[in-house]
Amino acid sequence: MIDLRLLRDTPDAVRTSQTLRGDDPSLVDTALALDERRRAAQTDFERLRAEQKSLGKEVAQAKGEEKAALLARAKGLAEQVKALGADADAAAAELDAVLWRISNVVHDGVPAGGEDDYVVLKHVGTPRDLAAEYGPDFRVRDHLELGELLGAIDTERGAKVSGARFYYLTGIGARLELALLNAAMDRASAAGFTPMITPTLVKPEIMRGTGFLGAHADEIYRLEADDLYLVGTSEVALAGYHADEILDLQGGPVRYAGWSACYRREAGSYGKDTRGIIRVHQFHKVEMFVYASADESRAEHERLLALEEEMLGLVEVPYRVIDTAAGDLGSSAARKYDCEAWLPSQQRWLELTSTSDCTTFQARRLGVRERTATGETRAAATLNGTLGTTRWIVAILENHQQADGSVRVPEGLRPYLGGLDVLRPAGA
Structure with missing residues (x-):
């Protein structure tokens, strides 16, 4: 599998390698977009998850109408956390599938072309x-x-x-x-x-x-x-x-x-x-x-x-x-x-x-x-x-x-x- 850090840091090198092989260079851009989507969803998930935990402590200490309002807010937050988690997981799965389709990056100096171009x-x-x-x-x-x-x-x-x-x-x-x-x-x-x-x-x-x-x-x-x-x-x-x-x-x-x-x-x-x-x-x-x-x-x-x-x-x-x-x-x-x-x-x-x-x-x-x-x-x-x-x-x-x-x-x-x-x- 291609190194994701290599893909992020030197996407042009990976695109060039794909082209030399006769493979699809657009997979690089697809992978980078999915990686960005996954990381954004993961960041939002972790932020809301932290907020959810903090809210849980407030609910435990609240009473009456305040507690009811906090519980309603917690319910909505839980739904958001669940949706963001699912989106992060889906993006990760899609990213993994694309990464498995990208071939290894060829060394410098490897000849371009096919079977007869050695x-x-x-x-x-x-x-x-x-x-x-x-x-x-x-x-x-x-x-x-x-x-x-x-x-x-x-x-x-x-x-x-x-x-x-x-x-x-x-x-x-x-x-x-x-x-x-x-x-x-x-x-x-x-x-x-x-x-x-x-x-x-x-x-x-x-x-x-x-x-x-x-x-x-x-x-x-x-x-x-x-x-x-x-x-x-x-x-x-x-x-x-x-x-x-x-x-x-x-x-x-x-x-x-x-x-x-x-x-x-x-x-x-x-x-x-x-x-x-x-x-x-x-x-x-x-x-x-x-x-x-x-x-x-x-x-x-x-x-x-x-x-x-x-x-x-x-x-x-x-x-x-x-x-x-x-x-x-x-x-x-x-x-x-x-x-x-x-x-x-x-x-x-x-x-x-x-x-x-x-x-x-x-x-x-x-x-x-x-x-x-x-x-x-x-x-x-x-x-x-x-x-x-x-x-x-x-x-x-x-x-x-x-x-x-x-x-x-x-x-x-x-x-x-x-x-x-x-x-x-x-x-x-």
């Missing part, structure tokens, strides 16, 4: 020239063909059992995912993150608090009979972990690494990435999540990005880092960096990680506060970042493929695969 910050590594390596007649295999050759991916039976966009990881495919996620957990632990296995079903207030029931609500699976939601990332469960708590962040940020299954409906993606396991309904992911002081969030964001890049270096895929445009940010993020790996079969970049600085936006919704050195409390900042997910298998298989259909195992993953250095086609 800024490339850097490239790391060089895509292989497979034709130069294996000859001009070499045909690049995509991850699904490679996965089927290796006996690692089975989408046909996934569709038979569960429908489109489901799959089985079999044999070395299952081992490869476990190797990748265990490597991610090891990196996170070494960096001071507490490993967590998180719930994948959460209450509506937790899902709403993290900002996922806004524009992207149609991506989420809901179990109506239980009024629970399936998470699309362990960020949701980790954000709710300290809901309505006061944290001690004097010693530095509190960091978690959550491993969970994730579920996404992929609404609106009809016809996109239907082949293989790029865009699926269920996958596994290791997600970093941080609670930090508000003044530390930007530095912590850079740290999360560095850890993601370290993990990408481990699997040896060429990638680029982009600064996501304001219109492509989730409502909670003030800035988001994506790391995209090169996909040889499609000659394009494929998102593997993202990391977001949500400042105090989520924490304010979820009631997560920190106690300062002076003993006061204020909203904490939250950040998140992907450290490994099933989709990485796509980039690993395609970027490390060899002429005979085998796949070289990146050196960083070999210890997690019993020293295996090459994945060979089934039966080879």
Whole structure:
């Protein structure tokens, strides 16, 4: 939720942020008008309530006609107090509803525009020239063909059992995912993150608090009979972990690494990435999540990005880092960096990680506060970042493929695969 003091003190900054996102800037003026109405009603309510209490003492001491007159006045005053209280409550409820519709204020320098208006910050590594390596007649295999050759991916039976966009990881495919996620957990632990296995079903207030029931609500699976939601990332469960708590962040940020299954409906993606396991309904992911002081969030964001890049270096895929445009940010993020790996079969970049600085936006919704050195409390900042997910298998298989259909195992993953250095086609 947007900070009401920020809204009052710098409304132009919030309007600008809304415009950069492609959201409605008039919500700022609506919120300010409701805030003024609420405060005026509250002031009048408190003034008349004090007068009502004072009058009550006079009534207790009065007699006869004086008492009757005071009682009549008290009755009228009570009706006024009740009406003002109701108006203040109504304005507060309306204000709250509008505040929940205003997205987080984007950081200075975030690119304006939508999905295609990102800024490339850097490239790391060089895509292989497979034709130069294996000859001009070499045909690049995509991850699904490679996965089927290796006996690692089975989408046909996934569709038979569960429908489109489901799959089985079999044999070395299952081992490869476990190797990748265990490597991610090891990196996170070494960096001071507490490993967590998180719930994948959460209450509506937790899902709403993290900002996922806004524009992207149609991506989420809901179990109506239980009024629970399936998470699309362990960020949701980790954000709710300290809901309505006061944290001690004097010693530095509190960091978690959550491993969970994730579920996404992929609404609106009809016809996109239907082949293989790029865009699926269920996958596994290791997600970093941080609670930090508000003044530390930007530095912590850079740290999360560095850890993601370290993990990408481990699997040896060429990638680029982009600064996501304001219109492509989730409502909670003030800035988001994506790391995209090169996909040889499609000659394009494929998102593997993202990391977001949500400042105090989520924490304010979820009631997560920190106690300062002076003993006061204020909203904490939250950040998140992907450290490994099933989709990485796509980039690993395609970027490390060899002429005979085998796949070289990146050196960083070999210890997690019993020293295996090459994945060979089934039966080879």
